[in-house]
Amino acid sequence: MDIDIPHSLGRDEAKRRVEAGLPKLEQHIPGGGTVTAHWPEPYRLDMRIDVMGQSIPTQLLIEEANIRATVSVPMMLKMMSGPISDFIRGSAQKMLTKPV
Template sequence: MADMQFDIPHDLGKAEARRRIEAGLPKLEAHIPGGGTVEPAWQGENRLTLSIKAMGQQITAHLEIGDTIVSGTVKIPMMLSMMAGPIGEFVKTSAERMLSKPA
């Protein structure tokens, strides 16, 4: 299993960052190449786990929302390891977009 980590700086504060990410989640499924599903689960107020199912595989992403940064880890199964870079970048770019514009 491949792990990709990323950090996204922001100046929104925890509450606004969470609100924007939460508002953008329904749109995320529509952008998964080849179709797929996204199941979000919040642990407390600032930790989000995403279960992304695509191409018969499950990808897990964890986002930790801080006052000035969102830290993420994407766990990619071995069957998709050749696509680890694009998959990790897709999750990071999606989170950046959610944070960059008000929802």
């Protein structure tokens, strides 16, 4: 599933805000969970969200005016695709709107 999150911050500021918000992300996972994240490229963040005994691989590509999230929802969580999409979009928007 692909999710586009528009912003007007520019690439560097968007990346800075996403980096600053990552440590807080686990606190907002409904029912609890863990997040593992690393930057394999300057503007690509690879994450794994572990929740409800399932892993959700997620990749964020930070562009000048958009963040493209690619989320691989496992079969066991397909019925939760809408709430997962809402969580990722909402979390990214919160990170982008809160100056650090």
